[in-house]
Every structure is written in structure tokens, then in C-alpha cells.
Amino acid sequence: MDYYHSVNGVLADLEPVEPVFCHRPHTARRAAKWFLDNFQGDVLYAVKANPSPVVLDALYEAGVRHFDVASPKELERVSSFKDARFYNMNPVKHPRHIAISYFDYGVRDFSVDCMDELDKVLRATGHAKDLNIFVRLAVNNNSSMLPLDRKYGVPLLDSAELLMAARLNAAKLGVCFHVGSQCMDPEAYRQAITLANQAIVRAGVLVDTLDVGGGFPSAYPGVQPLELGHYMNVIHEAFEDSLASDNARLICEPGRALCAEAGSLITSVTLRKDNYLYLTEGAYGALFDAAHLKFKFPVQMHRVGANSEQAKLTGFSFYGPTCDSIDYMPGPFMLPEDIGIGDYVEVGMLGAYGQSMRTAFNGFHEGPEVIVGDEPMHSMYNFDQEQEDVLADNVLALEAHLSE
Ligand SMILES: Cc1ncc(COP(=O)(O)O)c(C=O)c1O
Missing domain, CATH: 2.40.37.10 (Lyase, Ornithine Decarboxylase; Chain A, domain 1)
Known part of the structure; x- marks a missing residue:
């Protein structure tokens, strides 16, 4: 190019x-470095936001090694990255795509938001014993410019059964959510982490990963979010206050903030x-x-x-x-x-x-x-x-x- x-x-x-x-790949590199330096956990890039090779290469060069992919085509784009881990965090997937992800690309991390999807993931992977299952919770998206809550997420009240079933069938259990894209209020993450904590307590399960999703904002005319450092402070504080911090890994899935x-x-x-x-x-x-x-x-x-x-x-x-x-x-x-x-x-x-x-x-x-x-x-x-x-x-x- x-x-x-x-x-x-x-x-x-x-x-x-x-x-x-x-393309301005130097800006993606800068954003990735900022996230890697300031987020106290693993940073997954949501490939859907921008799957251009020039941006993917810039993020990889900057040190990003975790990629959230929604489809086999997105997997193809990142599959040549060495030492990288791929996650399929789309909560509803075709069984064939689950099988391709698991058997052809080594994906072990899948998200689900209902019992049918959990069953589908288990069947499509031949009831594999090395799955990392993330239960996606429904959380408040009111602070985001692009809410994503109508389509996905299990409500808190229905989450215990799913968390317990996932715990029984997964090598590792995670809880994930998405506060909505272009989230303008860091407190939305605190609320969501508090809700995740309640879900964990109700289900009485131990979790291995807490995934705070994407939603980190960018600057647009007339829309100047707070500095991203505020978002990190709130997330780290809320995580420390939650039960998950005892033994869970923290991860996030920024898309927009890394490549806008x-x-x-x-x-x-x-x-x-x-x-x-x-x-x-x-x-x-x-x-x-x-x-x-x-x-x-x-x-x-x-x-x-x-x-x-x-x-x-x-x-x-x-x-x-x-x-x-x-x-x-x-x-x-x-x-x-x-x-x-x-x-x-x-x-x-x-x-x-x-x-x-x-x-x-x-x-x-x-x-x-x-x-x-x-x-x-x-x-x-x-x-x-x-x-x-x-x-x-x-x-x-x-x-x-x-x-x-
Ligand atoms: C599962 C998942 N993770 C991460 C993202 C990235 O979100 P954002 O671009 O708001 O950071 C999305 C966006 O739709 C998503 O669906």
C-alpha cells in the first residue's frame, strides 16, 4: 500500500x-500501547471494528496478542499471528462455525447467553473438556451512544442456572458483558461489574475470568468523553471490590477505542x-x-x-x-x-x-x-x-x- x-x-x-x-496505523499502535500499559489485564482486540491487515498488523506489532473474532472469515485474517489467542465472543453462532473455530483454529474461548447456546457449543466441539465458556450478562447500556443490550445477554435473575451449567462443563468459566459502544460514563463499568459480582454470588460459582467487554469511547465533534484513564481507574477499583478479583483474570475487548x-x-x-x-x-x-x-x-x-x-x-x-x-x-x-x-x-x-x-x-x-x-x-x-x-x-x- x-x-x-x-x-x-x-x-x-x-x-x-x-x-x-x-489508514493511519501509527495511531492504532499508539492506542494499543496505551491500553497495554494502562489496563491491568489482557487486551482483546474486537476484529469486527476494523479487520484491515494494515491495522491488525499495527496492533500485533504493538503487542496485542488476544483477538475477539465473530466468524471464520475474521479468524482467517488473524490466524497467521504467532503466540496469539483467539476468542469467539459472539453469543450466537452457527454450529459449523463453532466447529471450524475449535478444530481448525484452536479457539477454546466461547461466549454464550442461554442454555441452548451452551448446548450447541458443547455438541459442536464433541463435548470438549478444554473449553473456556463465558456467560454473557445483560447489563445497563444507557450510557452508550450505541446500545447493544436488546439482542444479547442473560438477565441477572436467569443467570444462576446458566453459570452453574457452564461451570460444570467448562475447564474455565468467565463472565462477560458489553456496556454498549461509545460508552460516555465510566460508572457504567462499575455498575456492570457489581452486577457480575451479584450473578457470581447467586450462582455460588468460582470464575476464572472477568471480561468487561468493549465500549471504550473515542472523540467526535461535540462528543468529548472523559480521559480513558478514568475508565481504567473505575474498572480496576470495581474489580478489586468484587469477589472475582480473588482468583480471576481481568480482560477487556476494545474495538472502537483501538482503531477509530x-x-x-x-x-x-x-x-x-x-x-x-x-x-x-x-x-x-x-x-x-x-x-x-x-x-x-x-x-x-x-x-x-x-x-x-x-x-x-x-x-x-x-x-x-x-x-x-x-x-x-x-x-x-x-x-x-x-x-x-x-x-x-x-x-x-x-x-x-x-x-x-x-x-x-x-x-x-x-x-x-x-x-x-x-x-x-x-x-x-x-x-x-x-x-x-x-x-x-x-x-x-x-x-x-x-x-x-
Ligand atoms: C462481543 C463484542 N466485543 C467487543 C466489541 C467492541 O465494542 P467497541 O467497539 O464498542 O469497543 C463488540 C462490538 O460490537 C462486541 O460485540
């Missing part, structure tokens, strides 16, 4: 028509109608979260051969390239008021759940991928004054737009 110092270099060299996905900063996308403006920009990327592409979850990603205009940095910022909404009217990203996205056809819009913070969500709908899925060495638009790991100022400007401009 070609390397460029900056996005301007990409544009000058490629003059791209199709959207260009820019590691990707941006350069798309071009094909038409402007008032404050609506028609772009070459949209809801069926890397802007899925901007459309369906109304995420306001940071944006920057690039104009080849001219400088429009001084123009006043104003709020825009985006339409994507497909014929579908739900291909719409409301924003508002703050861009120079003179932006128009032929200008490029770089959308930042798309490293998590950006490229991995792209579809081939209407044939708009191809474009070059490059590596860029500059800094991301926002960072949880390198938050200097300049970035703080940019973020503050964006928030002010956003507020002004909303009050118009």
Missing part, C-alpha cells in the same frame, strides 16, 4: 475520482444544493454510522491548488452516491461555506466500523487505500492544545448552526 505524509500528497498524486480510504483514529476517507463533492452536498460515499459505504446513528464525524475540506482555510464554516448535510433516499447523513458537518463541486471532503475518525461496513450496493465500493503519516482529526491519546482549539471551534460552529 502506498505511503503519503499527508492527505494533500494523496490528492496531488492520485487526483482521485473514487473515495480513498486513508486509524482511518479517514476522502470523498468528492459531485453536487451542491443549498446546504446539501452529494458525495461519492454514503450510508451504504463507510458513512453507515453517520446515516443510521447520526454520528457527526469530523470533516475537513481539501481543494487542490487553492486555499480556502479562511472561509467561514457552516453546517452541511450529506447525500451518498446511491439511488436510495435513505442514503442521507444529516450531520450537520461543519465545512467552509464556499465548498462546491470538485472539492474533496475528508471524513475523519472512520477507522472503527467505517471501512468494515462498506457494501457493494450500486457498485460504489471500489477505491484506493493508502497509508498516511499525519495525525487524526481528534485523539484520545495525543490531545494537545491545538486539537482542543479545533474541537472547540467545531462545537461553537455546530451550536451556532443549530440555533439558526
Whole structure:
């Protein structure tokens, strides 16, 4: 993959028509190092967030050796990593996929949230004696921007039977949960760990692992989470206060927090109608979260051969390239008021759940991928004054737009 110092270099060299996905693996390396240094347990990377080889390699180089995979295809992507351990933490799996994970890739760690799934894992592995079973608990997701609690998790009241059955059949027993993605309040982890403790007491079982899941946040315009250090302090404190700390290993499964900063996308403006920009990327592409979850990603205009940095910022909404009217990203996205056809819009913070969500709908899925060495638009790991100022400007401009 070609390397460029900056996005301007990409544009000058490629003059791209199709959207260009820019990887910043150095940011994934930085995030991984931070987690490995600051989390008092094992760090599993949730591959679903960004399965690009360039990001996976960066995380591995930084020292990540545990990977949460949801499917055989994701396993294939990480299977060449030496000394790595793979976990299948998707609570509902096809029996054939369980068997492939166990027999072909050596996966021993599986999560379940009901008796039928436990039975399925046992049967698909030939009632193996070396399984590590994680019981996934339903926990409060109210502090997250992307709740995941409706689909998975056994409620506390029903958890004792499942924990006891898993204990009887597993070499090692774990309890896991997910507080929801982009969790804005570290106290959500304390609540969830307290609930896990109650489940362990009710079932009267010993657990070998407590898995606090993913959910660690990234910075987006108007959304500045507390420093990640606060999250670690709360988790470590709550773990110490729980029975699990007597003999259990602590693990976490960050996806977004390790790779959100590691990707941006350069798309071009094909038409402007008032404050609506028609772009070459949209809801069926890397802007899925901007459309369906109304995420306001940071944006920057690039104009080849001219400088429009001084123009006043104003709020825009985006339409994507497909014929579908739900291909719409409301924003508002703050861009120079003179932006128009032929200008490029770089959308930042798309490293998590950006490229991995792209579809081939209407044939708009191809474009070059490059590596860029500059800094991301926002960072949880390198938050200097300049970035703080940019973020503050964006928030002010956003507020002004909303009050118009
Ligand atoms: C089982 C599991 N672990 C980890 C993650 C990663 O979550 P996040 O990206 O919020 O850190 C997810 C996300 O859906 C998940 O389903």
C-alpha cells in the first residue's frame, strides 16, 4: 500500500475520482500501547471494528496478542499471528462455525447467553473438556451512544442456572458483558461489574475470568468523553471490590477505542444544493454510522491548488452516491461555506466500523487505500492544545448552526 505524509500528497498524486480510504496505523499502535500499559489485564482486540491487515498488523506489532473474532472469515485474517489467542465472543453462532473455530483454529474461548447456546457449543466441539465458556450478562447500556443490550445477554435473575451449567462443563468459566459502544460514563463499568459480582454470588460459582467487554469511547465533534484513564481507574477499583478479583483474570475487548483514529476517507463533492452536498460515499459505504446513528464525524475540506482555510464554516448535510433516499447523513458537518463541486471532503475518525461496513450496493465500493503519516482529526491519546482549539471551534460552529 502506498505511503503519503499527508492527505494533500494523496490528492496531488492520485487526483482521485473514487473515495480513498486513508489508514493511519501509527495511531492504532499508539492506542494499543496505551491500553497495554494502562489496563491491568489482557487486551482483546474486537476484529469486527476494523479487520484491515494494515491495522491488525499495527496492533500485533504493538503487542496485542488476544483477538475477539465473530466468524471464520475474521479468524482467517488473524490466524497467521504467532503466540496469539483467539476468542469467539459472539453469543450466537452457527454450529459449523463453532466447529471450524475449535478444530481448525484452536479457539477454546466461547461466549454464550442461554442454555441452548451452551448446548450447541458443547455438541459442536464433541463435548470438549478444554473449553473456556463465558456467560454473557445483560447489563445497563444507557450510557452508550450505541446500545447493544436488546439482542444479547442473560438477565441477572436467569443467570444462576446458566453459570452453574457452564461451570460444570467448562475447564474455565468467565463472565462477560458489553456496556454498549461509545460508552460516555465510566460508572457504567462499575455498575456492570457489581452486577457480575451479584450473578457470581447467586450462582455460588468460582470464575476464572472477568471480561468487561468493549465500549471504550473515542472523540467526535461535540462528543468529548472523559480521559480513558478514568475508565481504567473505575474498572480496576470495581474489580478489586468484587469477589472475582480473588482468583480471576481481568480482560477487556476494545474495538472502537483501538482503531477509530486509524482511518479517514476522502470523498468528492459531485453536487451542491443549498446546504446539501452529494458525495461519492454514503450510508451504504463507510458513512453507515453517520446515516443510521447520526454520528457527526469530523470533516475537513481539501481543494487542490487553492486555499480556502479562511472561509467561514457552516453546517452541511450529506447525500451518498446511491439511488436510495435513505442514503442521507444529516450531520450537520461543519465545512467552509464556499465548498462546491470538485472539492474533496475528508471524513475523519472512520477507522472503527467505517471501512468494515462498506457494501457493494450500486457498485460504489471500489477505491484506493493508502497509508498516511499525519495525525487524526481528534485523539484520545495525543490531545494537545491545538486539537482542543479545533474541537472547540467545531462545537461553537455546530451550536451556532443549530440555533439558526
Ligand atoms: C462481543 C463484542 N466485543 C467487543 C466489541 C467492541 O465494542 P467497541 O467497539 O464498542 O469497543 C463488540 C462490538 O460490537 C462486541 O460485540
